[in-house]
Amino acid sequence: MPRTTTGHQVTGRNMNADELRIGIAGLGTVGAGLVKLLRANESIVAARAGRRVVVTAVAARDRTRDRGIDLGGVTWHDDALALARDPDVDVVVELIGGAEGIARELVTAALRAGRPVVTANKALIAVHGAELAELAELSGVPLMFEAAVAGGIPAIKAVREGLAADRLTRVGGILNGTCNYIMTAMRESGRPFADVLAEAQALGYAEADPSTDVDGIDAAHKLAILAGLAFGRPVAFSSVHVEGIRGIDALDLGFARALGYRIKLLGLARRREDGIEARVHPCLVPEKAPIAQVDGVFNAVVAEGAFVGRLMLEGRGAGEGPTATAVAADLIDIARGIAVPVWGRSADGLTQVEALPRTAFHEEYYLRLNVHDRPGVIADVTAVLRDHGVSLRSMLQHGRAGADDTSGEPSVPLVLVTHRTRESAMMEALARIAALPAVIGEPAMIRIEAG
Structure with missing residues (x-):
C-alpha cells in the first residue's frame, strides 16, 4: 500500500544520488501511464538520463480506484501542494490540468521552492506561460512541457530547439485528435455530427462534455504555445480567433470532395509584417496535400522557415503512451541537466503579443x-x-x-x-x-x- 500523509508531515527517505526522484500530481490516464512507462523502460530511461528516474510520491483524489499500477513504497499526499515541499521529490510532474486552481498553485509553489516542473497542461502554459517563464528563470529551474502539445510528437523540441536558428514564418496544423476523428468519420460515412460525436464518446475519443475539443479551445491552447515558441513571444490566448466544428454539415464534406478538398480543423499561426495571425477554425485543404491525409485521431504539426522550408510531424496527439513518453523525455533532459528557456529566449522583458483580429x-x-x-x-x-x-x-x-x-x-x-x-x-x-x-x-x- 502507498504511504499516506494528510498535510505537512511527510515521511522522509534517504535517496541515492544516482536517482532523480519525481512526484506526480494527478494519476489519471497519463499519470498512471507515466508510472508504467518508467518501470517498463527503467533501464532504457536510466541509460539515457544518466541515472534512474523513480517515482517517490504521488497526489490524487481517489485512492480506491484501480489504476493497474503498484504504488507500494510510494508516498501518497492528500494535498497536491505537498509535493512542492516534499524533501524526497526532486521534480514535480503536474498532470492535473486546467489553467487555474490547484494545477496553477502547484506549479507556482514548486517553481518558487526551486523545484523543476514538468507539465502536460496546455491550458496553463497557453494562459499563464509568460509569468511562469519569468518565475522559472528567477528561481533558476526548468519548466518543461513537451507533452502539452500533440502528445507523442516532439513538437516543442522541434520548434523551439530543432529550428532555433531559422526565422519561422508559420506554425500550426491538426492539433486535436477528437475533432480529426469526427471529421474523418463524417466524411467517410456521411453521418451527421451528433451521431459521430456520440460514437467518439463511446470509444473514449471524446469526453462526456466535449466542448473543449469540438469548440476548438484545446487546439487553440496548443496553437498559442506553438506560436509563442515559433515567434519568440507568447501570444495572448484571449486574442486567438477560435471556431469549432459543430457547424460543419455532412453536406459540406460532400461538396468539398466534389471540389477536390477535405475539411480539417486547423490551428494556424503566421508571422506578418503587421503582426501575428493566430486562429483555429475548419479549413478546406487540397486532397493531395500531406496534411489532408492525416486522418482519425492523429495530429500533425507543420512549421515553415526561411531556410528549413516546410516540415510536418505526424503522430498520435493524445493517450496514455504518447503523452507519457513526452513527459518522460522532459524528465530525461532534467536528469541530464539540459534546460532551455520556456519560450526559447530569456524571460527578461518578455511580454505577450496580441494576435491580429479576424x-x-x-x-x-x-x-x-x-x-x-x-x-x-x-x-x-x-x-x-x-x-x-x-x-x-x-x-x-x-x-x-x-x-x-x-x-x-x-x-x-x-x-x-x-x-x-x-x-x-x-x-x-x-x-x-x-x-x-x-x-x-x-x-x-x-x-x-x-x-
Whole structure:
C-alpha cells in the first residue's frame, strides 16, 4: 500500500544520488501511464538520463480506484501542494490540468521552492506561460512541457530547439485528435455530427462534455504555445480567433470532395509584417496535400522557415503512451541537466503579443447557401459579392434539397468558391447575402488553405 500523509508531515527517505526522484500530481490516464512507462523502460530511461528516474510520491483524489499500477513504497499526499515541499521529490510532474486552481498553485509553489516542473497542461502554459517563464528563470529551474502539445510528437523540441536558428514564418496544423476523428468519420460515412460525436464518446475519443475539443479551445491552447515558441513571444490566448466544428454539415464534406478538398480543423499561426495571425477554425485543404491525409485521431504539426522550408510531424496527439513518453523525455533532459528557456529566449522583458483580429485575414473562401430555386437568385448573390470586391473562382450546384421552409417553395444548395480576399469584406457581404429574400437560413463559410 502507498504511504499516506494528510498535510505537512511527510515521511522522509534517504535517496541515492544516482536517482532523480519525481512526484506526480494527478494519476489519471497519463499519470498512471507515466508510472508504467518508467518501470517498463527503467533501464532504457536510466541509460539515457544518466541515472534512474523513480517515482517517490504521488497526489490524487481517489485512492480506491484501480489504476493497474503498484504504488507500494510510494508516498501518497492528500494535498497536491505537498509535493512542492516534499524533501524526497526532486521534480514535480503536474498532470492535473486546467489553467487555474490547484494545477496553477502547484506549479507556482514548486517553481518558487526551486523545484523543476514538468507539465502536460496546455491550458496553463497557453494562459499563464509568460509569468511562469519569468518565475522559472528567477528561481533558476526548468519548466518543461513537451507533452502539452500533440502528445507523442516532439513538437516543442522541434520548434523551439530543432529550428532555433531559422526565422519561422508559420506554425500550426491538426492539433486535436477528437475533432480529426469526427471529421474523418463524417466524411467517410456521411453521418451527421451528433451521431459521430456520440460514437467518439463511446470509444473514449471524446469526453462526456466535449466542448473543449469540438469548440476548438484545446487546439487553440496548443496553437498559442506553438506560436509563442515559433515567434519568440507568447501570444495572448484571449486574442486567438477560435471556431469549432459543430457547424460543419455532412453536406459540406460532400461538396468539398466534389471540389477536390477535405475539411480539417486547423490551428494556424503566421508571422506578418503587421503582426501575428493566430486562429483555429475548419479549413478546406487540397486532397493531395500531406496534411489532408492525416486522418482519425492523429495530429500533425507543420512549421515553415526561411531556410528549413516546410516540415510536418505526424503522430498520435493524445493517450496514455504518447503523452507519457513526452513527459518522460522532459524528465530525461532534467536528469541530464539540459534546460532551455520556456519560450526559447530569456524571460527578461518578455511580454505577450496580441494576435491580429479576424478582419485582417486574407483567404479564399467556400460559401454554401440554401436558396429558393427561382430565377435571378445567383445574380442577386453575385451582385452582393461584386459590391464588396469579392470575385468568384467557381460555383457548384447539385440538384434540389426539397421544400424546407414554410413557403413550400423548392430549395437548392448553392456553393461558391472565391478568390483571395479580405475577411472583413466577406463578413460584410455575408451579412447582406443572409438578408436576401431567396436565402434560407445562415450561410456557411469555410476558409480555404493551400495545405
